[in-house]
Amino acid sequence: MYEFIKGTVEFISPEYIVVENNGVGYQISTPNSFIYSGKLETMVTVYTYHYVREDIMALYGFETREEKRLFTKLLNVSGIGPKGALAILASGEVQQVVTAIENEDESFLVKFPGVGKKTARQMILDLKGKLQDIVPDFFPNLFNADQLPIHTEKNNTAFEEAILALKALGYSEKEIKKIAPELRKEQLSTDQYIKNALKRLLK
Known part of the structure; x- marks a missing residue:
C-alpha cells in the first residue's frame, strides 16, 4: 500500500x-x-x-529498498513474524545472516531472538539461493562471480514479479516451489513466466 x-x-x-x-x-x-x-x-x-x-x-x-526486500523475504519464512524479522535486521549483521543461510549455519541463526533450530532450518530451506537478487547490490563482495545467477537483472526481476503474481492469484508457496526451479532456467518476460507457470500448475 x-x-x-x-x-x-x-x-x-x-x-x-x-x-x-x-x-x-x-x-x-x-x-x-x-x-x-x-x-x-x-x-x-x-x-x-x-x-x-x-x-x-x-x-x-x-532505509533502503534492499532492507525492505530482505524483511519481506524473512516474513515468508514460517515461524518468523515482523518482530523477529526486525530483530535480525537490527543486529547490524545482515551480511553474516545471508552467509549463514547460504552455508547452512544453523548455530549462527539460532542466536537471534525467537529463532530456534526448527526456524533456522526453515530459513535455510526457504531462502538459500534466493537472496542473490538482493545481495550483490547491498553487499557486493558476498558472492563471487560463479555463484551469481546466470540471468540478467531484468530477467531476475521478471521472474520475481511472476512469482508475486502467482501468489496474488492464490497459489501456495508449496505449489510454486515445485515449478520454480525449471521456470527459473528460462529467460522470459514477466507475462511469459506467468503463462508458462500456469501451464505447469494446471497439468
Whole structure:
C-alpha cells in the first residue's frame, strides 16, 4: 500500500519513529530507530511495509529498498513474524545472516531472538539461493562471480514479479516451489513466466 513515506522525523523511541507528512504523523517500526537520532526535524525517505492481520495493522520502515526486500523475504519464512524479522535486521549483521543461510549455519541463526533450530532450518530451506537478487547490490563482495545467477537483472526481476503474481492469484508457496526451479532456467518476460507457470500448475 505504501512504497515509501517522505517527511520529517518528529519523534524517536526504541521501537519506532514518527514521520510527519502533510500534517499526519506516521508511526513506523524500524530495525534500529536510533539511526535517525541525528535527523530529528529533517526530511527523510523511509521505505515502508504495511503489515495487516486480523489483530494488528502496522507500518515497518527501512532505509533502503534492499532492507525492505530482505524483511519481506524473512516474513515468508514460517515461524518468523515482523518482530523477529526486525530483530535480525537490527543486529547490524545482515551480511553474516545471508552467509549463514547460504552455508547452512544453523548455530549462527539460532542466536537471534525467537529463532530456534526448527526456524533456522526453515530459513535455510526457504531462502538459500534466493537472496542473490538482493545481495550483490547491498553487499557486493558476498558472492563471487560463479555463484551469481546466470540471468540478467531484468530477467531476475521478471521472474520475481511472476512469482508475486502467482501468489496474488492464490497459489501456495508449496505449489510454486515445485515449478520454480525449471521456470527459473528460462529467460522470459514477466507475462511469459506467468503463462508458462500456469501451464505447469494446471497439468
